Every structure is written in C-alpha cells, then in structure tokens.
Amino acid sequence: MRLVKRILQTIKDAVFPRFCIQCNKEGSLLCDECFVFWQSGKLQIVDDDRHLYSWQYADSIARELICSWKYHYDQSAWKIMQAKLQPSLSALQHFVHIHSIEAIVPVPLHSIRMCERGFDQAVMIAEFLGRELDLPVANLIKRNRSTGHQTERETQDRIESMKKSPFTFISPPSQGGAGGGCPLTSILLIDDVWTTGATINAAADTINELGTNLVWKYTLAKG
Numbered sequence: 001m002r003l004v005k006r007i008l009q010t011i012k013d014a015v016f017p018r019f020c021i022q023c024n025k026e027g028s029l030l031c032d033e034c035f036v037f038w039q040s041g042k043l044q045i046v047d048d049d050r051h052l053y054s055w056q057y058a059d060s061i062a063r064e065l066i067c068s069w070k071y072h073y074d075q076s077a078w079k080i081m082q083a084k085l086q087p088s089l090s091a092l093q094h095f096v097h098i099h100s101i102e103a104i105v106p107v108p109l110h111s112i113r114m115c116e117r118g119f120d121q122a123v124m125i126a127e128f129l130g131r132e133l134d135l136p137v138a139n140l141i142k143r144n145r146s147t148g149h150q151t152e153r154e155t156q157d158r159i160e161s162m163k164k165s166p167f168t169f170i171s172p173p174s175q176g177g178a179g180g181g182c183p184l185t186s187i188l189l190i191d192d193v194w195t196t197g198a199t200i201n202a203a204a205d206t207i208n209e210l211g212t213n214l215v216w217k218y219t220l221a222k223g
C-alpha cells in the first residue's frame with residue numbers, strides 16, 4: 001500500500017512539479033535550505049484568551065503552507081509543518097502537564113465542507129498532537145451549520161455569524177442538565193487558524209456548557 005502511494009506520488013510530482021514557496025526551487029513546497037532557515041514555530045501564548053499558537057499568520061511561509069494544505073489539499077504542506085513543530089512539542093507537553101489537560105478536542109468542519117475537502121485539518125492537527133503528547137482525542141462537538149469560508153467574510157460578519165453558536169454536542173449530556181455530562185475539567189481545543197477567535201470561542205462556549213471548566217485553545221497560526 002505504501003509502495004502504491006509512493007508510486008502515485010512520484011507520478012503526481014512528475015505531472016505537477018512543486019516549487020519552493022520561498023525560493024522557487026523545483027522539488028518540494030519548501031526546500032531543505034529554506035526549511036532550515038525558517039526560524040519560527042516557537043510556542044506562543046495569549047494569556048487573556050487562553051490561546052496558544054505556533055506561527056503568526058503574517059509569517060509568509062506559514063501562511064502559504066496552511067493555504068496549500070487547506071485550499072489546495074496538499075498534504076505535503078502539513079508534513080512540513082509537523083516537522084517544524086517537533087522542537088516546540090516539549091514546551092507544549094510541559095504546558096499540558098502543568099495545566100492538567102486531559103484531552104484534545106478538535107473544532108470540526110461542517111459535514112458538507114468536510115466532504116468538499118476530503119479531510120478535516122483540525123481533526124488532523126488534534127490527532128497529531130494526541131499522538132505526540134500522549135493524550136486522547138475527544139470528539140465532543142459537531143458543527144450544525146456552515147459559516148462560510150473565513151477568507152470570504154468580513155471580520156464583523158464573521159463575529160455576527162458566531163453569535164448563535166453553530167456547535168452542538170455530539171451526544172447530549174447524560175446527567176445534570178446542560179452542565180453535568182462531561183467528566184473532563186481541562187481540555188485543549190484545536191483549530192488551524194485564529195482569525196478573530198469567533199469560531200474557536202463559540203466552540204469553547206459550547207464545551208463550557210458541558211461542565212468543562214478550563215478550555216485552552218491551540219491553533220497553528222494567529223492572524
């Protein structure tokens with residue numbers, strides 16, 4: 001299976017060659033040299049928002065990689081980002097330990113968007129971090145309505161669209177009403193990009209209703 005995948009990738013690379021997004025050299029989305037000199041990916045935190053992130057969206061390499069992954073479905077972009085995240089994982093591991101984080105929860109795409117794209121990037125980030133940090137991934141919420149492509153919406157429009165949360169629990173709380181069904185007290189909520197924070201905060205509000213006291217948030221990038 002791995003051999004078939006490799007052969008298909010070789011054919012794809014021959015038909016659609018990749019060029020480095022930084023220096024334009026043919027071969028891969030980010031050549032080895034530009035990868036080494038790309039000095040970023042250090043874990044950063046915005047305390048007021050309980051938000052951790054690895055890149056500023058203004059970082060052109062991070063932005064290009066995220067866009068190639070999300071909008072051009074290029075999984076090699078995600079592999080490059082995973083490699084660059086490796087050195088900062090021990091800092092995240094330490095953070096998880098001191099804040100007693102019990103599970104990782106992805107902010108899911110709407111099912112229609114998921115079908116269009118064929119993958120959910122927040123779920124993939126959550127699964128990667130779950131493996132690396134040895135934490136379970138809990139799919140607690142689902143998105144009941146599509147909120148449009150973030151890049152196509154004005155900031156105020158985005159915030160307005162989140163006033164009525166598009167998220168609900170995957171299974172209703174089993175006891176104690178809206179606040180009593182979730183045994184998790186501290187979780188790390190995952191999305192790919194923080195633009196206004198409206199999406200991930202709406203998801204956090206929904207999870208808070210389950211009784212989770214501490215919702216920390218992690219995104220690859222912050223706008």
Ligand SMILES: [Zn+2]
Nearest residue numbers: 020023031034
């Ligand atoms: Zn390069």
